[in-house]
Amino acid sequence: MQAEHCLMGTAERKAKEKEELKELILQAAQKLFVEKGVEHTTIRNIASEIEYSVGTVYVYYRDKNEILHDLHRRGFMKLGASMAALQHVSHPFERLKATGRAYIAFALDNQLMYDLMFNMKAPMHTMRMNQEEKWQEGMATFGVLRQTITDCMSAGYFKGHEVEALSFAIWSAVHGMCSLYIRERIQGASAAEPRQLLEEAFESLIRMMDVK
Amino acid sequence: MQAEHCLMGTAERKAKEKEELKELILQAAQKLFVEKGVEHTTIRNIASEIEYSVGTVYVYYRDKNEILHDLHRRGFMKLGASMAALQHVSHPFERLKATGRAYIAFALDNQLMYDLMFNMKAPMHTMRMNQEEKWQEGMATFGVLRQTITDCMSAGYFKGHEVEALSFAIWSAVHGMCSLYIRERIQGASAAEPRQLLEEAFESLIRMMDVK
DNA sequence: TTTGAAAAATGAACAATGTTCAATTTCTTT
DNA sequence: AAAGAAATTGAACATTGTTCATTTTTCAAA
Known part of the structure; x- marks a missing residue:
């Protein structure tokens, strides 16, 4: 032939x-x-x-959604790379803080991408079509966070907490800040500038977590 | 005439x-x-x-967005009412916990409404047209949370924190959980059922906050 | 170099949508 | 009962995502 x-x-x-x-x-x-x-x-x-x-x-x-999905995938590769670059930080709590800051930086520097990754329904729906397991692109990132938090617990942090739930809670907190910021739900909530309020809220979160 | x-x-x-x-x-x-x-x-x-x-x-x-905006407004009235009903709880930290649970219950019982209120760009954009101040419908709700947290601080909780930033951090945490749940970003993150993971994460959050 | 079939690219055509507005119907007052 | 006002209609338009028969380009084989 x-x-x-x-x-x-x-x-x-x-x-x-x-x-x-x-x-x-x-x-x-x-x-x-x-x-x-x-x-x-x-x-x-x-x-x-x-x-x-x-x-x-x-x-x-095939359609517009497939373009979104491809961008979605790239977003997670970029965020994953950004977080992987911090694995060298040996003190687990310092690594946790750095991871949070990197996450926020990524979200704010790539607002549309972040929106696509976590706030849009479309990409999740097109993925159903393919495989039940495809969202694991995103979940690998969560795995890195969970490991860091496990390390923190070994170092005496987060006494009495359960890893899985705690990891999700912390992820939620940081995601929530970014999400509200990007979706412009902070305007008028405070006299402070949205961006500054976000930074201060992250500091507050760290303070809450930093009890041995 | x-x-x-x-x-x-x-x-x-x-x-x-x-x-x-x-x-x-x-x-x-x-x-x-x-x-x-x-x-x-x-x-x-x-x-x-x-x-x-x-x-x-x-x-x-006038157009489809105005319908969205009207639903948006009603959503905040409903959430506001649900939170106002808890103002009778005298112990501030108990009230804070109850507020969080009510917030989660509202989000999960009215997922589309919640989505509209906090995840959609459209309603925020149509509001610009009207007045700079109209989003205060939503911010009144934030005010209630801030007051509860102020009361908690008077009772000895959250030492060393700044009210504004802390309030935003806590709101972010709970919003983040609901948002990730509704937008279906928990699938596969854990062996547990999404709904149960959310509950446990909220418990983790409370544990983090509950240090006098 | 020529050729012909496979691959790639085209853009007219279709169906569905948000939106407008002149015409029609219904209601109210005199 | 009649005129005028208000409410309702649905055909028509512009724009979109999507499809597919047709045209153009590519390139191994002769």
Whole structure:
């Protein structure tokens, strides 16, 4: 069916080109999502941004949700990398604090991405289609936090707590701050600037946790 | 210009009928939003649910966002009432715990409403149009929490904390749990059932706070 | 170099949606 | 009963996500 010589070479190149175009679509989508929001970005926008036709986008992504899902996946890789970089901090409680700060920094520097990862329903729904287990991309990140907290408990912190529940509680607290900030639910809650209130709230959280 | 006798009577009736129809639209919208989600509910759906035409809906609500905004407002009234009912609990820390449980109960019993109140961008945007101050509907609720926490501090709790930041931190923690639960970000995080993990996390939070 | 089939790209066409508004119906007052 | 006001209608428009028959491009084989 297929000739032998130099075929594999072109096939590879083709595959790489396909990947590059897919990447191009993703970059354009992310840019437009940030600029005008997910809802107000049309497939036609994305297509004309990369100077291809509408149909081409549908060749590489089944629908708009699949683009969201791909961005979602990348978000978790980025957050995961950012947290993995802190594993060298040996004192567990210091590592916990650093992890929290890194998490907040990620959320605030990539607000739309964070929104996509934790506040949007769409990506979770498209994942059902694939596998029950696919969300574990995100849960690996939770595993890192749980390990750090386990280490803290070994060092005498969090006496009387249960790891699983405590980890979720702490994750919730930090996520809650970021989420309320990003979704603009802090305006008017205090005289302070939203950003500063967030920082101070994180300090408060640390103070609550820091009892041996 | 207007006759005097029995005119006010009909005018009042007319006004009441208008209110009733507006109420009808809102009820239908809420029902359909819960059944099929906000995105997948069309104005035509709402119209045919109440057996009126599309145009009529637009007479009472400028656009879909205004319907969302109205539900948003009602949500805060309901949550506010639920929290106000606990002001009789005299011991401040007990009141704080009860407030948290009431908050969680509200979020889980009215998941779509909660979503609307804290996770959706749309209602916040339409509010900008009206007044800078309108979001205070929601902030009154925060005020109740802050007062309870102030009382806790007077009773010796939360030593060394700053009220504003601490209140926001605690709100964040509880909101985070509810938000992650509703947005289905707990699946697979633990062997436990999501609902049970949420309860246990709340217990963990209380344990962290309960140091005099 | 030519060729022809496979791969990629196209964009017109479709269905569904939010929204508008001139026309119609219903109600109220005189 | 009739005129005027208010409420209701639903056809029509613009925009969207999505599909698919058609066209263009690519490239191994002759």
